[in-house]
Amino acid sequence: MLLPKARGELSEALFDTLRSESEVEGLDLRPTDGDDAHIALWAMYELHYAGFEDVDDEREWNPEVLRLRRRLERDFEAELRARHTATTLDEPFAEGLFAYIAHHDGPSLAAHVQRKADREQVLELLRHRSIYHLKESDPVAWSVPRLPTAPKAALMELQYDEFGGGDPNRLHAHLFALGLEASGLRADPFAYIDDVPVEILELNNAMSLFGLHRRLRAASLGHLAAFEATSSLPSRRMAQGLARLELPQEMIAYYEEHVEADAVHEQLAVRTICGALVAAEPHLVDDVVFGAFTCLDLEDRYAQRMLDEWVAA
Amino acid sequence: MTPEHGFEHPDVIICPGGPLLLRGDHVVEDADGVAHETVRPVSAVCRCGKSADQPWCDGTHKVLAARDRP
Incomplete structure (x- = not known):
């Protein structure tokens, strides 16, 4: 895959210098806006995943690229923390975290898909979701070597299922790719990156930010817990909506798999993963909540944007 | 710190207010x-x-x- 389209002055300068064969330079610009900052950050993170055909692999660790990444990450993390209000969870921890997630109230894209969305809206949603679902569970995999024994084993128990239990045919990202192909959409990674709104870039960048910093390992696991704990019931609604619109069985099967898988994963993420982490490192509980909030809040922002756009259309 | 008798790793976990978790391969007969x-x-x-x-x-x-x- 090639670098995405620039969305402002900074991303244009970054992508130009990444593509060139000369020294990386000219990255001291301020981003034009959120789109500009987040497409730049997304592309720099992507260098750590699959990379780009038009960028030399050496540039993953180029100091100038890392300097810019760190500057944009600091701004992004400060913004995420400013949106969050620190909360003390009820005891015991697992019930407290489940209750915190359940009490968060936000707009539901899945309810819209279940009852009202038309085919075009659903295809647009699938294109947007493809940016994450085609590398589903990859960002939290960065957290594995940063964990103590009990949460490390617990996270791998969950990840083993996400990655198909050793069977590539059951790997969740692959199931989504099959669903995209059957729906007549492109299944190559980030084929639709130029079409996604900034909220999707923020969702993806938050997971990479949490995954790539050992300091933020608890936020990474808190994000996972909130993601899994808000997946089973919405996945059922998504599957029903896709069936109502007669989308292919492969795409429906992806969501049906998540009804059952995430009913397990939410228990693991909250109890055996986050629970074991805060038992081993109690001071990390605030960052678990911060990560959970960030997941819920960024999903709300994306849902609100799409519902507003679809109502206005 | 490692617990004295190793880590707890039960085969069955009853989740308060929720499901029963089963580790490993089993056959479950429904109602x-x-x-x-x-x-x-x-x-x-x-x-x-x-x-x-x-x-x-x-x-x-x-x-x-x-x-x-x-």
Whole structure:
């Protein structure tokens, strides 16, 4: 895959210098806006995943690229923390975290898909979701070597299922790719990156930010817990909506798999993963909540944007 | 710090208000006598009776009133 389209002055300068064969330079610009900052950050993170055909692999660790990444990450993390209000969870921890997630109230894209969305809206949603679902569970995999024994084993128990239990045919990202192909959409990674709104870039960048910093390992696991704990019931609604619109069985099967898988994963993420982490490192509980909030809040922002756009259309 | 007798790693976990987690490969017979094989490292068996995906949990317990949860 090639670098995405620039969305402002900074991303244009970054992508130009990444593509060139000369020294990386000219990255001291301020981003034009959120789109500009987040497409730049997304592309720099992507260098750590699959990379780009038009960028030399050496540039993953180029100091100038890392300097810019760190500057944009600091701004992004400060913004995420400013949106969050620190909360003390009820005891015991697992019930407290489940209750915190359940009490968060936000707009539901899945309810819209279940009852009202038309085919075009659903295809647009699938294109947007493809940016994450085609590398589903990859960002939290960065957290594995940063964990103590009990949460490390617990996270791998969950990840083993996400990655198909050793069977590539059951790997969740692959199931989504099959669903995209059957729906007549492109299944190559980030084929639709130029079409996604900034909220999707923020969702993806938050997971990479949490995954790539050992300091933020608890936020990474808190994000996972909130993601899994808000997946089973919405996945059922998504599957029903896709069936109502007669989308292919492969795409429906992806969501049906998540009804059952995430009913397990939410228990693991909250109890055996986050629970074991805060038992081993109690001071990390605030960052678990911060990560959970960030997941819920960024999903709300994306849902609100799409519902507003679809109502206005 | 490692616990004195190793880490707890039970085969079955009862989740308060939620499902029963089963680690490993099992065959679960549902209320109609139909056998279902587990397919994942850990499976969640419905305890509230309201799952639409019996015998597996589908998260429905979370929308039940507290008195109706297992």
